[in-house]
Amino acid sequence: MTADVKGDIKSIERRTFQSWFEDGIQELGVGGFCAWLALYFLGQALAPVKSTIKIIVDVGFLPWFFLGGWLSRRIVRSLKQNLTYRRTGFVSYKRPEKKVRKRISLLAGILAGGMSFGIVFLWTHKPIGFDPLPIVSGLAFTLVLILMAFRTGAWRLVLVAAAVAATGTALSLWGWGEKTNLVAFYALTAAALFVSGGVALALYLRQNPVHSEDSE
Amino acid sequence: MSSESWSPEGIDRLIHEPARLVIATILNAVESADFLYLQRETGLTKGNLSAHLAKLEEAGYVTIEKTYRGKIPLTILRLTDKGREAFRGYRTQWQAFIRKTR
Numbered sequence: 319m320t321a322d323v324k325g326d327i328k329s330i331e332r333r334t335f336q337s338w339f340e341d342g343i344q345e346l347g348v349g350g351f352c353a354w355l356a357l358y359f360l361g362q363a364l365a366p367v368k369s370t371i372k373i374i375v376d377v378g379f380l381p382w383f384f385l386g387g388w389l390s391r392r393i394v395r396s397l398k399q400n401l402t403y404r405r406t407g408f409v410s411y412k413r414p415e416k417k418v419r420k421r422i423s424l425l426a427g428i429l430a431g432g433m434s435f436g437i438v439f440l441w442t443h444k445p446i447g448f449d450p451l452p453i454v455s456g457l458a459f460t461l462v463l464i465l466m467a468f469r470t471g472a473w474r475l476v477l478v479a480a481a482v483a484a485t486g487t488a489l490s491l492w493g494w495g496e497k498t499n500l501v502a503f504y505a506l507t508a509a510a511l512f513v514s515g516g517v518a519l520a521l522y523l524r525q526n527p528v529h530s531e532d533s534e
Numbered sequence: 535m536s537s538e539s540w541s542p543e544g545i546d547r548l549i550h551e552p553a554r555l556v557i558a559t560i561l562n563a564v565e566s567a568d569f570l571y572l573q574r575e576t577g578l579t580k581g582n583l584s585a586h587l588a589k590l591e592e593a594g595y596v597t598i599e600k601t602y603r604g605k606i607p608l609t610i611l612r613l614t615d616k617g618r619e620a621f622r623g624y625r626t627q628w629q630a631f632i633r634k635t636r
Contacts, residue, residue, distance in 0.1 A: 327555075327559050327625065330556060330559045330560060330563075331559060331560075331562075331563040333575070334559075334560050334563040334564060334575065335563065337571075337575070403568070403603070404606075406570070406571065406574050407567065407568050407569070407570035407571025407572070407573070407574055407575075408566075408567065408568040408570070408571055408603075408608070408610070409564050409566070409567040409568070409571045410564060410565040410566050410567070411563075411564050411565055412563075412564060412565045529570055
């Protein structure tokens, strides 16, 4: 105890932040979101060209994206309520400070710009049979996952990042065609996140029994 | 030299106590947390944690809200604005003290 206190306040703050990720539920949520995107791209691949369905699917990307984000957050919250809070307690985090939010927005902007540049560059210089979308998406995901691993201390995310990078590269080089590559990329990314989150959750549940009474 | 018996001049001794410093640090990093979470993160016993929280509540640094999750009683804890201010002040003072003594 004393050692904790004498030690760095920063490390206590970091541990408090990291505790959100120890049960793997956040990864399951992001994995679910990736599976949701895979479904969208599957719909796009299956819809007949120049059909009404194709137009609806194309126009519906943004609503589909935001609905997926909302559903993913609901599922994470529900799983946390039913599994985590009864075992290791409830915690709700503050909204990040303005400067942190600015930094995140800047990073997202740089990432989006880099992705757009990468796609355009690879598209104009691509060899025949090379699909740039999976490799660019894979690299963007890899970067985000590695940053998350550093920030959360969940080092298993580095393994997921490696799997995602390998998947993106392989699909770009030897994929089944542009239509199905994105479906495969998001489905395999979802699978990697489900495995990582599922293993973390199983370990967490085994190590932390339910508390049937409060606290005080 | 225990921190209870000695502290640099002007430092907030209520927060300076090791267990309460951990509690304040955690509560400052979050919006709110329940008793179980704090107990797990601090490693304190129920009685000990309750006693420290009572002191922080008495000073107006912490609010303690008793509620229910289904049929299970739940104790939600938050650092007040005064508590956050005191924690920030403590941190600044302590860092200045460390710099001075280096």
